Structure formats: C-alpha cells, structure tokens
Amino acid sequence: MSRIAYVNGRLVPHRNARIHIEDRGNQFADAVYEVWGVRDGALMDFEGHLTRLARSLGELHIRPPMSDAALSAVVSRMVEINHIRNGLIYLQISRGQARRDHVFPPANTRPGIMITAKALNAQKAEARAQKGIAVITRPDIRWGRRDIKSVSLLPNVLAKQAAAEAGAGECWLVDPDGFVTEASSSNAWIVTKDDVLVTRAASQDILNGITRRTLFALAENAGLKTEERAFTVAEAQSAREAFVTSASAFVTPVVEIDGKPVGNGHPGSFSLQLRATYVATAKERARKPVRRQSVWLVAPRGERLVN
Numbered sequence: 337m338s339r340i341a342y343v344n345g346r347l348v349p350h351r352n353a354r355i356h357i358e359d360r361g362n363q364f365a366d367a368v369y370e371v372w373g374v375r376d377g378a379l380m381d382f383e384g385h386l387t388r389l390a391r392s393l394g395e396l397h398i399r400p401p402m403s404d405a406a407l408s409a410v411v412s413r414m415v416e417i418n419h420i421r422n423g424l425i426y427l428q429i430s431r432g433q434a435r436r437d438h439v440f441p442p443a444n445t446r447p448g449i450m451i452t453a454k455a456l457n458a459q460k461a462e463a464r465a466q467k468g469i470a471v472i473t474r475p476d477i478r479w480g481r482r483d484i485k486s487v488s489l490l491p492n493v494l495a496k497q498a499a500a501e502a503g504a505g506e507c508w509l510v511d512p513d514g515f516v517t518e519a520s521s522s523n524a525w526i527v528t529k530d531d532v533l534v535t536r537a538a539s540q541d542i543l544n545g546i547t548r549r550t551l552f553a554l555a556e557n558a559g560l561k562t563e564e565r566a567f568t569v570a571e572a573q574s575a576r577e578a579f580v581t582s583a584s585a586f587v588t589p590v591v592e593i594d595g596k597p598v599g600n601g602h603p604g605s606f607s608l609q610l611r612a613t614y615v616a617t618a619k620e621r622a623r624k625p626v627r628r629q630s631v632w633l634v635a636p637r638g639e640r641l642v643n
C-alpha cells in the first residue's frame with residue numbers, strides 16, 4: 337500500500353514528497369517537530385503533543401501554519417489514509433521558505449509544514465521491551481534550549497549512532513557535572529532501591545517528554561513515589577531498575593548501562609508494569625481518527641477534496 341505524505345497543504349505520494357531547497361528547516365534547522373505514537377489506530381497523548389508543539393513554535397516565534405482544529409484534523413486524516421494501526425506520525429513545521437539569510441524572513445513568509453506516517457510492528461516493539469535494552473553514555477554536547485523540540489538533532493544523531501555501533505539501544509547523555517540529562521531520543525529514569533521513580537526535573541536541559549508527563553500522572557495515581565532530580569551514571573548503574581520513555585518506545589526497560597547490568601540484568605517489574613499500564617490506558621488519552629472533517633485537503637493531482 338503506498339504511503340501518503342502531507343506537504344504544505346497537499347497530500348502527495350510519499351515517494352514524491354518534496355520541500356524547497358531554501359526551506360529554512362533545511363538550511364538552518366529553523367524548524368520544530370512532534371512525534372505521536374499510534375496504537376490500535378488511535379493517536380496517543382494527542383493533546384499533550386499538540387500543546388508542546390504550540391510552545392516550541394512560540395519560543396522560536398514561528399507562526400502556526402493553521403489552527404489547532406485544522407492541524408488535528410489533518411493529523412487524524414494521515415493516520416486514516418495511511419491505514420496506520422500501530423506506528424508513528426511525524427510532523428515538522430519550519431519558518432518557511434526564503435532566500436538564505438540568518439535573520440528571520442519577512443513576517444508574511446508562510447511557515448512550511450510536512451507530515452509523514454510510518455507503520456511499526458507492535459509485536460517486535462513489545463518483544464524488544466520485554467527483553468530490555470542496553471545503553472551507553474556520552475557527554476551531552478547539545479545547545480542550551482533542549483526544552484524546544486527543534487529539528488537541530490545532530491548531537492542526538494551522533495549519540496544514537498554511537499549506541500548502534502556499540503550494539504546498544506539508546507545513548508544516555510551526561511552533563512559536565514556527571515549527571516544524566518536524558519537520552520538521545522527519550523527521557524531517562526531510574527527506580528531506586530527504595531522504590532522511588534526518579535527522572536531529571538523539567539528545565540531547559542531536557543525535552544519535557546509527553547510520555548514522561550503521562551507516566552508521572554499514572555505513577556501518582558498508582559500511589560508510587562516519584563522524584564524529579566538529577567542522578568549520576570553510577571547511581572543509575574546501582575539502581576533497582578532503569579528505563580526510558582518516549583512516544584515511540586513508550587516505557588522501555590534498560591538492563592545494562594555502559595556494560596554494567598542494572599539490577600539482575602533483566603527488565604524490572606516496575607518498568608514492565610508501568611509499560612503495561614501506559615499502553616492499557618493509552619486509548620483513554622488518545623484521539624481516534626475522525627472520519628468526517630471539515631478541512632480542505634488537496635489531492636495529489638491538485639484537485640480539492642473535502643473529507
């Protein structure tokens with residue numbers, strides 16, 4: 337089945353989806369993005385990601401390309417036309433296309449928007465989580481506004497590549513004082529020997545993950561103890577459990593850090609239980625694809641469609 341992408345108001349076959357060479361996302365990484373997990377056809381934590389998108393745009397003074405209602409409808413439509421049961425929706429908004437100049441383009445420059453949909457094998461992801469992943473650590477060399485979900489991801493790419501080359505599933509990033517900030521594309525957590533869930537406090541040092549926020553709420557509902565504070569690599573290595581959270585990994589247990597086993601070297605019961613709870617309750621926090629929407633979409637050949 338051929339994939340459909342959404343590019344600047346048009347639905348186009350994925351293989352033909354193009355943006356202009358002078359899109360500022362391309363030349364300056366002057367763009368932000370969001371990723372939604374899709375589970376059983378529903379967009380997980382839909383509102384949370386939409387709210388963070390608005391914040392990222394606001395922090396960078398990029399004009400939203402459309403209303404939240406229209407954006408929601410397009411994102412839902414992408415799930416539907418790509419027949420995504422389990423997978424991801426990727427959305428990127430740039431400051432638009434303009435003659436290359438570091439300074440912002442004129443205020444009436446239209447922001448660029450693209451959305452892609454990707455199906456994933458839920459069984460494979462589940463098997464990976466049940467096995468747990470190894471992580472390595474690297475210095476965190478990113479810029480000072482990691483709270484903005486910008487597409488400026490080169491340090492993250494290098495960290496993830498280092499992990500892949502080491503046969504690990506993720507790379508944890510460490511600040512100059514030896515404390516873990518987060519991972520290359522997920523938030524880092526530990527469970528202490530006293531059964532406290534610990535993750536770094538939200539600040540400009542980390543991306544405040546939507547999965548992270550949801551997990552806090554779920555943990556508190558379940559009466560678990562939580563703490564937002566920094567922890568070192570050594571503390572994580574001697575913790576009871578460790579795991580990462582993200583829209584794509586949900587809750588994935590970490591069983592080894594820089595070659596040292598965490599706990600007994602197998603996924604911990606807290607991590608697996610939290611994952612199960614997160615997935616089981618996802619549907620309550622999700623947006624179901626809506627069949628009838630009042631947005632205009634442009635079909636591949638340019639004719640307008642109402643869905």
Ligand code: PDD
Pocket residue numbers: 371492518519520521522523543544545546547548581582583584
């Ligand atoms: N990554 N930290 C970083 C650096 C991330 O890139 C991500 C998400 C997270 C977790 O955020 P959330 O729970 O909102 O997905 C934390 C996405 C999935 C990505 O880049 O593909």
